[in-house]
Amino acid sequence: MRLRGVVDEAWRDIVSGTSHAFMLMLILAALVGGLSAADLFSIRSIAQQVDRYIASGASTYVIEVKGRISGEACERLSSVDGVLASGALRSRNDKVTSAVLPSAGIPSLDATTGALGVFASSTRSSGATLTARDYDGIWLSSQAARSVHARAGNRLALRAGGRVRVAGVFQYPDDGRSTSYDYVALSQVPAAADDFDQCLVKAWPVPDAMQSLLQSTVSSWSSDASQQPTISQLNSTQGTQLDAVKTFRERQSALAPVVMFVSALFAGYAAVRARRLELASAMHCGEPKIALWLQMLLETLMWCCSAIIVTAPLIVWALTHMETGIIISSTTLVGILSRIPAAALVGVLAGASMAMLITRERDLFRYFKNR
Structure with a gap:
C-alpha cells in the first residue's frame, strides 16, 4: 500500500469514529491538563512559600x-x-x-x-x-x-x-x-x-x-x-534558612512526566490492542504489517496532538498569570511543563507500537473466538 493510501485510511478511521479518536483525545487531554495543573500549582505553592519567607x-x-x-x-x-x-x-x-x-x-x-x-x-x-x-x-x-x-x-x-x-x-x-x-x-x-x-x-x-x-x-x-x-x-x-532548591526538586509533582508516560503508554497500547481483530483481518487480506503500523501511528498522533493543543492554553495562562519567577524563570517553567505533553506523545506512540508488534495474523481465529 502506498503512503497516500495509508493516510487516507487513517483519516477515514478518524472521521468515521472507528479509531475512537475523540474519546481518546478527551482522556489524554484530561491527563495532560490534570498533571500539568498539579505540577504548576505545586511550583506556585513553593514560590509563595519563598515569597512569604522573604517578605517576613x-x-x-x-x-x-x-x-x-x-x-x-x-x-x-x-x-x-x-x-x-x-x-x-x-x-x-x-x-x-x-x-x-x-x-x-x-x-x-x-x-x-x-x-x-x-x-x-x-x-x-x-x-x-x-x-x-x-x-x-x-x-x-x-x-x-x-x-x-x-x-x-x-x-x-x-x-x-x-x-x-x-x-x-x-x-x-x-x-x-x-x-x-x-x-x-x-x-x-x-x-x-x-x-x-x-x-x-x-x-x-x-x-x-x-x-x-x-x-x-x-x-x-x-x-x-x-x-x-x-x-x-x-x-x-520563620527558621534560620529555607532550602527552596531542595523543596523544588523533591516536590511530589516532579514525577508527573513519569506518571504521564506510563498512563499514555497504557492508553496507546489499549487503543490499538482493542482493534487487534480488525488489524489481523487486514493482514490476512494481504495488508502489509508495516503499512498498518504506520496507519496506527498516524491515527495515534492525530488524537494525541489534538489533546496537547487543547491543553496548551494552560501553559500560556500560567506564564501570564502565575508568579513563579522568584524560584524559576519563565523559560525554565515552560521547559518543565513541556515535559508532560512530551511524555504523553512518546508514551502513546510507544504503546501503539508495542500493541502493533504483538498483533499477528496467525492469531486471527483466536482473536475472533475471544472477541
Missing part, C-alpha cells in the same frame, strides 16, 4: 556594632549576587516630636539610601526602586505614622515649630520580626562615614558567605570580646 524579613540580616559600620561598604553589598538591598543605620540623639503627640517623640535613625530601600520593601519579596522625591523628608514606620495621623506626602507639624515632609511610610507588621524598627523615623544621610551602628542586608537566595559579607562592613575591630559585632536575622521565627 527572614532573609534580611543585620550586623550591629556601635559606631563601627562603614556606610559605603554596607551600600556596596547591594552589588553582590543575591543581595536585593543593603544599607546602614545609626541612632540619633534627637526625636521627631509632632504637635499632634507632643508627649511622645518618635525615635529617629539616620539611614543611607540603601537602608531606605530595605524598609520600603519590608513586606515584599523584591527590592524597591526609590526616586529623589522619596528621599526628600523622613520615613515613618506604619505604627509611628498612625500615632501622629501622618501619610506619605503630608507635612508633619512639629512641636518645636515648623513642618517636616513625610516622604514615605513603610509597613512593619508584628509577625515575629525584631521590634527595633516598629516605631521609628528614618532620615536619609550620605553613606560616606564609618560611624554607623547597623548594616541591613536583604537577600535571596541568601549567599553562602553572608556572615563574611556582613563582617566586611565593620570599619574597625575591637580586642574587647564584649564589643564584637552581632549578626542576626530580622525575623528568626
Whole structure:
C-alpha cells in the first residue's frame, strides 16, 4: 500500500469514529491538563512559600556594632549576587516630636539610601526602586505614622515649630520580626562615614558567605570580646534558612512526566490492542504489517496532538498569570511543563507500537473466538 493510501485510511478511521479518536483525545487531554495543573500549582505553592519567607524579613540580616559600620561598604553589598538591598543605620540623639503627640517623640535613625530601600520593601519579596522625591523628608514606620495621623506626602507639624515632609511610610507588621524598627523615623544621610551602628542586608537566595559579607562592613575591630559585632536575622521565627532548591526538586509533582508516560503508554497500547481483530483481518487480506503500523501511528498522533493543543492554553495562562519567577524563570517553567505533553506523545506512540508488534495474523481465529 502506498503512503497516500495509508493516510487516507487513517483519516477515514478518524472521521468515521472507528479509531475512537475523540474519546481518546478527551482522556489524554484530561491527563495532560490534570498533571500539568498539579505540577504548576505545586511550583506556585513553593514560590509563595519563598515569597512569604522573604517578605517576613527572614532573609534580611543585620550586623550591629556601635559606631563601627562603614556606610559605603554596607551600600556596596547591594552589588553582590543575591543581595536585593543593603544599607546602614545609626541612632540619633534627637526625636521627631509632632504637635499632634507632643508627649511622645518618635525615635529617629539616620539611614543611607540603601537602608531606605530595605524598609520600603519590608513586606515584599523584591527590592524597591526609590526616586529623589522619596528621599526628600523622613520615613515613618506604619505604627509611628498612625500615632501622629501622618501619610506619605503630608507635612508633619512639629512641636518645636515648623513642618517636616513625610516622604514615605513603610509597613512593619508584628509577625515575629525584631521590634527595633516598629516605631521609628528614618532620615536619609550620605553613606560616606564609618560611624554607623547597623548594616541591613536583604537577600535571596541568601549567599553562602553572608556572615563574611556582613563582617566586611565593620570599619574597625575591637580586642574587647564584649564589643564584637552581632549578626542576626530580622525575623528568626520563620527558621534560620529555607532550602527552596531542595523543596523544588523533591516536590511530589516532579514525577508527573513519569506518571504521564506510563498512563499514555497504557492508553496507546489499549487503543490499538482493542482493534487487534480488525488489524489481523487486514493482514490476512494481504495488508502489509508495516503499512498498518504506520496507519496506527498516524491515527495515534492525530488524537494525541489534538489533546496537547487543547491543553496548551494552560501553559500560556500560567506564564501570564502565575508568579513563579522568584524560584524559576519563565523559560525554565515552560521547559518543565513541556515535559508532560512530551511524555504523553512518546508514551502513546510507544504503546501503539508495542500493541502493533504483538498483533499477528496467525492469531486471527483466536482473536475472533475471544472477541
